[in-house]
């Protein structure tokens with residue numbers, strides 16, 4: 367069976383075309399993920415841009431008392447985590463195929479406790495596409511609890527610098543921040559989970575950066591006004607080692 371046919375049969379994979387939502391269609395589980403799907407009242411944690419879903423599945427195994435939803439636009443990638451979680455018999459994991467720009471259509475006010483952003487594309491040219499840009503903070507605060515947390519794990523100095531500045535400019539409380547996670551004093555098994563992209567960046571000798579902050583509610587949002595040097599290695603092909611440059 368093809369991955370896409372497989373996905374249609376998975377009971378824990380959800381998708382609604384963006385045009386349906388734009389035309390006023392509703393996602394019936396919005397506000398009811400726990401009641402209709404997870405059948406408990408445990409906190410809900412999202413991984414946005416989850417790719418193959420390593421964090422969604424890994425966290426789901428570490429925390430059976432939390433519910434995890436992996437979100438990505440690419441179905442073939444989601445399939446890997448969806449298949450693995452089914453095979454492991456996990457009941458606290460689901461996947462959502464959508465553009466993250468539409469994410470507020472899928473979760474209601476205060477429905478989500480935490481968001482993980484794992485190795486998102488830094489979108490160096492287009493700030494509004496960056497998953498830690500203020501337009502996304504405005505979107506996330508619509509469904510994140512007032513004490514809700516955002517975790518960013520990244521190889522990208524550009525993305526990390528931008529996010530730290532965005533957090534500072536908007537005065538969000540920082541819980542933890544390091545520009546070299548594996549040389550830091552943070553001992554946390556959660557951070558030991560390595561995604562597909564993380565393994566690639568580590569094998570190129572890059573350091574991993576991590577910031578955890580609280581998304582307090584804001585009425586106004588300020589985009590940081592700074593120049594950030596681009597990540598030079600991002601223009602290289604996937605197969606070329608950073609050491610070759």
Ligand SMILES: C[S@@+](CC[C@H](N)C(=O)[O-])C[C@H]1O[C@@H](n2cnc3c(N)ncnc32)[C@H](O)[C@@H]1O
Pocket residue numbers: 414415416417418419437438439440443464465466467484485486487561562563564
């Ligand atoms: C660089 S990959 C990282 C994947 C995974 N988190 C990892 O670390 O291996 C970025 C992922 O985000 C997804 N993505 C980027 N922008 C998105 C958007 N606006 N909506 C949905 N998915 C998006 C891509 O499809 C891709 O799978």
